Amino acid sequence: MSRDRVVTLLAMLGLVVTTACSAPEQPSEETPAQSITVVDDAGRTVEFDGPIESAVVANRYNSELIRAMGDIDKVIAVDANTAQDRVYWGQFDPDNVIGKGQSELNVEKIIELDPEVLILPRNGKVDEYAAALEPVGIKVLTVTGWDNGDFASQLEILGSAFDNEAGAEKVTEFFESTKVDIADRVGGVEPKKTVYWEYGDPYTTAIPETSNDGWHQMIVAAGGVNMFGDPTLEGDTVDPEQILATAPDLILKTTSGGALKNTGVYTPPADGEFASIGQEMIARPGWPELTAVQEGNVHMITGFAGGGLGKIVGAAYLAKWLYPEQMAGFDPDDVFSRWLELQGMELPEGHVYTVPATR
Template identity: 40%
Template structure:
């Protein structure tokens, strides 16, 4: 009997060793170039990752690898419906700029994924001694979508899923580009959730406007990047054809978005506030009722592709007749995020926008 027990134990140990070796042999060392141009050697596929920024987690989920993410930031985890698989008590920091390194080290991830506007340089210094790689993925960067989704596919061993996701992302943007070739551009004033804050060449919101086929009214303002404040007169003098403003559910962390849409009343009030601004009644967009809203949650889907297609439809409804932003958004939520389609993130609705 003892011999049988010893034999059984030996077989179990051998099976464990063989399984471990099999996993090790299935991994390979690759070199990727991240969103800020750093070349990083990493053993893939990764099984344990800490990821900050909702956009990044959405891209990972779209590629079928969210089960490899062991912890996120509070800006992500705050949405208990959309990210119920992550415990708010186990977040690794408020956001990509404020991290709890002690907790990260305790979790023993193989990689930490941060966006370019996060503290990736600091994180690299603090985590390198523990063998934890820091990779920059910026889910809001429309222009680097191909490289970032390709990297996600490689990191998590989901190359085929990443390729399928990229085809979904590219198809409507290619249609927009094709249909608007040679068409005179209509001008757009995009505004952040904060009044009078807008985008300039070099910002990710600016790139979203470009992808929509519109022309930013601040196209020729150089020297600024990201979002900056302008005065009311600067907008009036540029007389935009279309106005698009971001909006957040009032209960969310400032500047973030959640699955629940803002109320219709909040949307109506925001549009009316824009129209009632001093001297804005003479702006073409206001006169023609071309004032639109998109939520922080809705517009950012698929590296702001969702925002771009809604903007394109609002700007060129008579040209982009086959573009269906509502269906594209539905596919994003239901097929790539695993959630039921939800209305109210874009206002007015496409059906009733004219």
């Protein structure tokens, strides 16, 4: 090859290299977030542009599930029933809440906070809030954290919406394994023991398919029979005479302690409060003759403890009281403690109490 041809080829090669090196960089394309579609607990289809990054939440049970999953940092405000607990929910300002509870929310405040989504249970005013918020771009997602009859579904909704299926499955497994452990121990006991459960005001009880259905499911999970387990019953209170006629094996009172009515807080009731409520109960007409009263089978638990982990914490204590022989070696305090660990809290004393036997 001639010297001139070699020079020409080298020059051409240099031009190619220079051109390749100086070619403009192509802009990188970021993968857009995948949209997420969920069917919520009210049967509504809700679509998100991506995982939830900003939420306001009504109902303590929902907030607890979100925190146990590891996504509480995505919640910017809660309701007053939740924020009242300054020890348990110190990150939320009680002067910057979204309303009292799921049925008394402040739509204007929610719009001001401008979250991606409002999360509330199905016994809230779902359709009303959706009609007010969705036109301004705020989604409404129904999750019923107190529904222990369909607990796994509530976690599945949250896991999908926050794109945290692993966190949701961790909480579900804790619930299900505890429930199965209790059932394995007491499921075969016959006859099953009867329970009268009372919440708040005297003679207010757990009737299935009402807002207190979760407490009915707690009794069932503990292997008990709810003496007012007929879903056709009507009214806010029950007939005191029926309690005397049925003579339940065990009586359980759930109290709010120092919390707002029918809610719960981490701090246990003041010294003597359980005892005072218990003495009022066992002094009711006809109650001194009840075997449960005489034998020390009247128990008390706070709504905070009893409602923990879809009320499976309450079921653990109730099963231990109902069937001490079958539940030997099972420690309800351990269930309560593990649940509180998921909330970043330690186990406090004073959330359960047994009224002394009268004979």
